[in-house]
Amino acid sequence: MKIINRTIKGSFVKRLNRFEGIVVIDGREELVHIPNTGRCRELLVLGACVILEIRESRTRKTPYELIMVYKGNRLISIDSQAPNKIVEEAVREGVIEDIGTYGYVKREVFYQNSRFDLFLKKTEQSGKDESCYIEVKGVTLEADEVAKFPDAPTERGARHLRELAAARQEGYRAAVIFLVQMENIRQFTPNKLMDEQFAAALTAAHDSGVEVLSFDCKVSENEIVINKKISVSL
Known part of the structure; x- marks a missing residue:
């Protein structure tokens, strides 16, 4: 997934609420939108170098979208909208071997x-045995090269898993993908x-037949793509 708009670096100051924060850009404190309602406490710390995408719009309070954070030398995407786009792009291109190739892909x-x-x-006319539901979870929490989800309690996430299991029992293929950003x-x-x-x-x-997959990503300031499959420990 390419970052299509211009980006700029800043220095993180503080989080105001779930969606807004203050970042120093070119010596001035600016309001920014934070596209992640997770806590991100280990990432959004005073002085952290952040990447902001400039999204000009009359309906926005600020043109600055905080999409990435440096944790040491590691660049981490925190945009909660990115994982769905990245996985969809990879599925359409047939590059996730564990999922395979499907001719019909529909969102949400x-x-x-x-x-x-x-x-x-497989085709638009395919039955349950050739159909697959996928839920994507973006992961930003990491310690000692081990990624963890969630970083805050999520009843909605647990419900998604229970209903994926129900879909599997009904005869559909079902998978959850934890995309480590x-x-x-x-x-x-x-x-x-x-x-x-959760x-x-x-x-x-997993015990009911839902596939649990995880991949990390190559992250640069202008692109995010799936990198490699990583092991899952339940």
């Missing part, structure tokens, strides 16, 4: 009470200390 399809990120079919990650694991219910739901979904 409802199943029971959940709206899954992607629904795939940084490079050089060796393993993914659910964050049991943060959300024990971790239990993930194990139950």
Whole structure:
């Protein structure tokens, strides 16, 4: 996924609320939009070097979108909208071997009470046995090259997993993809200390036949792409 707008660097000052923060740009404090409602406490620290995408629009309070943060020398994408786009792009191009090739790809399809990120079919006329629901989770929390999700409790996330399991039991293929929005990650694991219910739901979904996949990403200031598959420890 390419970053199509111009970007600029800044120095993070503080978070005002879930969606807004203050960043120093060219010596001036500016209001920025933060496209991630997760806590990101280990990333959004005073003085952190951040990458801002400039999105000009009359409807925005600020043109600055905080899309990436440097943690040491590692560049991390925090844009919560990016993972869906990255995975969809990769699925359409057929580059995720574990998923395979599907001729029909549709975004945001409802199943029971959940709206899954992607629904795939071999052809538009395919039945359940040639169809796949995919839920994508972006991951920004990392320690010692181990990525963890979630970084805040998520009942919605646990519900998604239960309903993926229901889809699998009904005969559909079902998968959850944890896309780690940084490079050089060796393993993914659910964050049991943060959300024990989510971790239990993930194990139950896996046991019912839902595929649990994780990939890290190559992240530069103008592009984010899937890099490699990483191991999952439940």
